[in-house]
């Protein structure tokens with residue numbers, strides 16, 4: 319069994335990385351590691367998951383407590399012991415799989431832990447929304463975010479989307495600055511859809527240049543044609559010893575004041 323480290327570039331994260339390196343007894347391998355120790359915050363864990371989607375991720379938070387990190391920098395003995403003894407539990411995380419195309423026929427595929435977005439900030443984007451191949455609405459505005467339950471507390475929450483219980487398998491389609499008037503009408507509220515469905519967004523006008531993002535990764539797509547998004551269960555592996563409940567995570571992040 320092999321492992322590697324991915325750390326946010328801060329003094330605290332580098333200090334934790336040095337401790338892990340000095341104490342973990344597995345071979346170090348950045349090419350095909352079985353375990354990746356991601357040190358920092360949720361952003362670092364997103365990066366680790368995209369770089370090593372098949373590895374077991376041990377997330378250590380070195381700043382404020384995040385949503386994905388299950389281990390604390392204040393208790394490094396626990397994580398070292400769990401890795402060295404191979405004695406840990408696995409939380410299997412759901413993701414969104416996406417495929418998108420430009421008008422030249424070039425096809426891209428990727429996945430998101432938090433969300434897929436399609437945006438065109440400087441222009442009004444015109445998109446036709448299909449759900450399971452059934453036409454739903456014509457959208458005009460800046461774009462859409464499609465989020466997983468674990469991503470519902472990220473960008474989706476800033477868009478006034480709902481926070482979703484992570485024990486549910488659903489995806490959320492949330493508008494980004496949709497235009498709603500007597501001329502243009504969309505649902506406008508966030509729409510929560512079953513994990514069995516497929517969302518497809520098609521350019522309703524030729525020549526749209528857009529950005530598509532999957533978590534922290536962005537693609538600039540000239541002459542965008544369409545994007546489809548599907549749900550995939552149990553795709554990523556997060557290690558933990560003790561689980562914090564979903565409600566506790568929400569409460570300490572958004573409700574309890576630090577004072």
Ligand code: NAP
Nearest residue numbers: 359360361362384385432433468469471472473476533534
């Ligand atoms: P980033 O700095 O890595 O992340 C931005 C912030 O989102 C950080 O504070 C991060 O926490 C937090 N975060 C990430 N996943 C989260 C989750 N599931 N629940 C709650 N908070 C979460 O930024 P980035 O590299 O550009 O993009 C990564 C993510 O940032 C995207 O997936 C998107 O969700 C989020 N984002 C948010 C907005 C917005 O709210 N307006 C705009 C763009 C992107 P840590 O500090 O623990 O890393």
